[in-house]
Amino acid sequence: MDPMLTPAGLRAVPELSYLTAINVARYRAIMKFIYMEYQRLKYWLRPEEIYEGVQAWGVLEGYTQEQCLSDLESLKAWGNLASRHDGGRALSVEEYMRKKSQYLLTPYAIEIERMLEALEKVKGYGGSLETTYFDTITACIHEIRLSAMEFETGEALRNWEKLYEAFKTMHENAADFIASIHSIQAEEMMATEGFLALKDNLVNYLQHFVKGLQNGAYKIEGQLQRIGDGLRDAYLEKVLADELGKPRLEEGKSPDELRVELQQGWDNLKRWFIGDEQELSELTLLERATKEAIAKVVRSAVRLQERRRGGMSRRNDLESLGRKFAQLDSLEEAHKLAAYVFGLFPSRHLQGLDERGTERTDASTWDEMPNVRLIRTRSRKRSNRSSAEPMRNYAAKRESYREQLLQQLEEERAFVEQMRELGKVRISDMPLLKSKERMRLLQWIGRCTATASKAFITADGYRISLVIPGDEAEEDAILRSEDGNLMMRNYTIEVAGGEAAHG
Numbered sequence: 001m002d003p004m005l006t007p008a009g010l011r012a013v014p015e016l017s018y019l020t021a022i023n024v025a026r027y028r029a030i031m032k033f034i035y036m037e038y039q040r041l042k043y044w045l046r047p048e049e050i051y052e053g054v055q056a057w058g059v060l061e062g063y064t065q066e067q068c069l070s071d072l073e074s075l076k077a078w079g080n081l082a083s084r085h086d087g088g089r090a091l092s093v094e095e096y097m098r099k100k101s102q103y104l105l106t107p108y109a110i111e112i113e114r115m116l117e118a119l120e121k122v123k124g125y126g127g128s129l130e131t132t133y134f135d136t137i138t139a140c141i142h143e144i145r146l147s148a149m150e151f152e153t154g155e156a157l158r159n160w161e162k163l164y165e166a167f168k169t170m171h172e173n174a175a176d177f178i179a180s181i182h183s184i185q186a187e188e189m190m191a192t193e194g195f196l197a198l199k200d201n202l203v204n205y206l207q208h209f210v211k212g213l214q215n216g217a218y219k220i221e222g223q224l225q226r227i228g229d230g231l232r233d234a235y236l237e238k239v240l241a242d243e244l245g246k247p248r249l250e251e252g253k254s255p256d257e258l259r260v261e262l263q264q265g266w267d268n269l270k271r272w273f274i275g276d277e278q279e280l281s282e283l284t285l286l287e288r289a290t291k292e293a294i295a296k297v298v299r300s301a302v303r304l305q306e307r308r309r310g311g312m313s314r315r316n317d318l319e320s321l322g323r324k325f326a327q328l329d330s331l332e333e334a335h336k337l338a339a340y341v342f343g344l345f346p347s348r349h350l351q352g353l354d355e356r357g358t359e360r361t362d363a364s365t366w367d368e369m370p371n372v373r374l375i376r377t378r379s380r381k382r383s384n385r386s387s388a389e390p391m392r393n394y395a396a397k398r399e400s401y402r403e404q405l406l407q408q409l410e411e412e413r414a415f416v417e418q419m420r421e422l423g424k425v426r427i428s429d430m431p432l433l434k435s436k437e438r439m440r441l442l443q444w445i446g447r448c449t450a451t452a453s454k455a456f457i458t459a460d461g462y463r464i465s466l467v468i469p470g471d472e473a474e475e476d477a478i479l480r481s482e483d484g485n486l487m488m489r490n491y492t493i494e495v496a497g498g499e500a501a502h503g
Contacts, residue, residue: 014078015108026063026071029054031080034105035113044102046086047072072103080109129177129205129290131212133170137163138216141223148235156235157242160262167269174286181293190300193308199301206294210287217283221273236262350375358435358483415440416462419495426492428477438481445491457497467492 018027033053037045051068054060075081083101105113140163151159180186189195240258253261275281321341328334350373357369415437419425433441448454448466455465469490477490 013108015080015106015112017078018075018080019112021074023071026060026067027075029057029060030068030071030075031105031109031113033057034081034103035110035117038105038110044084044104046100046102050103072101076103079106080112082106128173129209130170130173131209131216133166134212134216134220136166137170137220138223140166141220141227144231144235145223145227148231148238151235151238153245154242156238160239164265164269167272171272171282178286178289178293181296190297191304193304196301196304199297202297203294206290206297210290210294213283213287213290217273221281221283224270224273232266236266359439360483411436412440413460416458416460416464416495419464419493420462422495424492424494426477427479427488427490430479433479433481435481435483438479438483438486441479441493444493461497462495463497465494465496467494 018024018031021027030050033050034045037043037053047065047069050072051063051065054068055063072081072083076083081103082105083103086100086102140159143159148156236259239262240255243258244255272282275284325334325337328337354371355369430441444464445466447456448464449468453465454468455463457463469492475490476487479486479488
């Protein structure tokens with residue numbers, strides 16, 4: 001579950017006040033010096049030492065020791081410094097009673113200075129795509145599956161820190177690297193000629209990561225799915241016990257807070273590799289983003305190559321090609337040379353329903369009647385019409401279509417009546433059929449097999465049913481028609497009823 005948001009998490013952060021104060025340069029110099037001394041393991045500093053250290057840099061003109069004392073007290077008020085009374089070197093009571101202090105960085109101030117130090121080194125997104133982290137994660141999870149219940153004191157915490165550090169570093173580096181490919185600097189670099197020299201290495205790098213992702217990460221996904229809730233809870237309890245067993249000089253997080261933090265970390269790990277019901281896993285999204293980055297790199301390289309070729313003169317090539325055409329003796333040879341040089345000319349694809357005269361598979365396309373298609377011009381210029389066009393009359397076309405439809409219905413009724421007179425008839429006993437009758441019979445068989453009752457009723461009330469032969473039935477039959485013979489199963493077809501039956 002997600003960590004609870006408390007009012008303490010929404011408080012103001014006065015420790016950041018020195019970064020936006022009026023005398024920010026003085027505060028930054030003091031904090032920088034104290035932090036550098038902290039890294040040298042020198043923690044408590046006297047005001048004289050701080051003032052001398054800041055003055056040695058020579059960045060603050062006219063800076064006095066009184067101003068340094070005032071700045072130290074301001075930093076203490078904001079919570080960046082802690083102080084204690086320094087009376088160890090006093091030679092008299094008056095000197096001891098005079099206010100003298102030593103200053104120490106607070107934990108908040110240390111983290112702020114670390115953040116500022118890291119920000120100074122930022123030159124871009126950075127990041128990397130390393131597959132070695134997958135090996136570390138795989139080894140840690142494999143150790144959990146085999147030995148989680150047998151971990152000695154401290155081993156569970158060591159395993160968890162190694163596991164989560166590898167997972168966190170891998171995720172952050174990968175996210176930063178993918179973001180760097182989509183940055184403005186990368187876009188500008190991909191538009192330069194020098195990018196072509198880097199293209200192959202970058203594509204190979206991305207492809208290597210995708211292969212490692214597919215080989216290693218999906219193994220991790222499978223191992224995580226095998227870890228049940230009981231084993232997970234037992235492992236996290238051992239990690240919690242190791243964490244609580246560390247000696248602490250300061251008040252830390254409560255056991256419940258640590259337990260929630262560990263559970264959240266495990267859920268993040270599992271969601272990254274496996275996902276949940278609402279969204280895809282981060283693993284899938286990273287693989288998709290990497291493949292899109294490969295496509296983007298390739299597209300940029302292709303655009304650069306096309307731009308480079310576009311500026312080249314083809315005059316010499318065309319003159320040489322023209323001389324070869326001039327040396328040919330026949331038009332047929334010229335056609336062949338043009339086919340080799342230019343290939344096929346751009347074709348146009350026309351969609352529509354082809355009106356075929358036969359269903360024979362061996363019939364050639366050239367033997368079919370042409371299908372006429374009217375093509376409208378794509379020109380945007382409007383033609384000047386000298387006079388208004390009359391309203392078009394489609395009455396003759398509608399009448400022709402009506403007669404054609406009535407003729408088709410009459411032929412269908414005649415065939416249905418013919419089949420009704422035959423009663424139950426098998427395919428092997430069918431008479432010689434016309435081409436249209438054969439097509440209509442196959443349509444009937446298709447409609448019957450598509451229903452559970454293996455039957456259907458026509459618009460005129462005829463009931464057409466089909467009996468499918470069993471596996472032990474005789475061999476397949478041949479349906480004979482004017483345009484050829486069709487071998488098929490020996491169905492039994494029955495036509496019954498009609499308009500009289502419903503009357």
